[in-house]
Amino acid sequence: MAPYRTIGVIGGMGPAATADFLALLVAGVAAARDTDHPRVLVDSNPNVPDRNAAALHGADSPGPALAAMAHGLVGQGAALLAMPCNAAHGWADAIRAAAPETPFVSMIDAAVAEAMAHKPRAIGVLAVGATLALDLYGRACPVPVLAGDLAVVQPAVNAIKAGDSGDAVRAALAGEAARLVAAGAGVIIAACTEVPLALGQGDVTVPLINSTAALARATLAAARLPDRMAP
């Protein structure tokens, strides 16, 4: 049997980011055979109400949909939950309330922990409107957070969601990262799960934290069962 507890993934925001997260969960296991991997239950639901519209314009809250997904995953056997979408962490309380017995691994905390390991004096974040408006990173970071310009980041994220992660999109994100570095950021966090689908470490002159990969590492660490004692 797998040496991990069953992982529930609250996904679909966007679908490509969820596929990326599942691949990172697989790649993160030192596996010799299938049974070395955790069981992973995924609900990739693209119909969760839009996080930016809710945070910026008072549209329908994604909270009830996220709570229902959490409840469903736990009902299917998930022993801990993770959600590969930064902005949706603005409604993490709805998930914790729906599954109070089930640990929820925070993507924000996972990315901040990896960023702080580099001891930056300030952190740059490439994020969408909801993540910025709700100050998800500012509230979690012990150092100042410099936000990428939404007028650059949001169109890039939209393009990636539409399947375009080509050179122009990468260059736009790289340019914004460079601007934040010039302003004092010692680390850049790709703080939207679409961003690392286009932007890589080779595009940034300081450490780039992939929030999806950070969540995958934190999730596997939290799901890992203690090594069995010798009989």
Add this chain to the structure above:
Amino acid sequence: MAPYRTIGVIGGMGPAATADFLALLVAGVAAARDTDHPRVLVDSNPNVPDRNAAALHGADSPGPALAAMAHGLVGQGAALLAMPCNAAHGWADAIRAAAPETPFVSMIDAAVAEAMAHKPRAIGVLAVGATLALDLYGRACPVPVLAGDLAVVQPAVNAIKAGDSGDAVRAALAGEAARLVAAGAGVIIAACTEVPLALGQGDVTVPLINSTAALARATLAAARLPDRMAP
């Protein structure tokens, strides 16, 4: 709302193949935004009893585990089911019995349909022991099936499951494909979901059918809702 019915994925055989399948489901949609994608529920369960051990050595059947996964996915809202593992299709009847109202999209049928579009006189299959012993492709193909040597294919699949899809593994599979082409195969089917993680069209001189990609295309086609009528 998504213009697709909810897809349930009976997965984890192996975990990397399931991640590959989810990525292909995402890539297969012409999407401008998240809501253009289907909702996808995935149960990536690496603890399903081994298909080869069951088919070749009479070990525990995977049928009950697959039936339980199908039942769980339908309970969560899946309106059709797909399973990205060729060998496990030997127990497809257990899935159909557990979810008699829910269409099950056969990976074998999807791959054979794509292969036959090339009008081959014979088809070569690179598959593991259970798939060959249960003659899953032979029973579905209207033309003769030539099987790759298990002594070559099984070690390659095992290496891929352990994370190695490097040059030696690819060369072994390419060599076996070439042998089948020399024996008369006009098409090669990568008839184990691990095979296309290492072997690509550039490695084979005749059309190579990726059974995972064929299943993704067939699943999206089956899940697609009719275009809404104009009001």
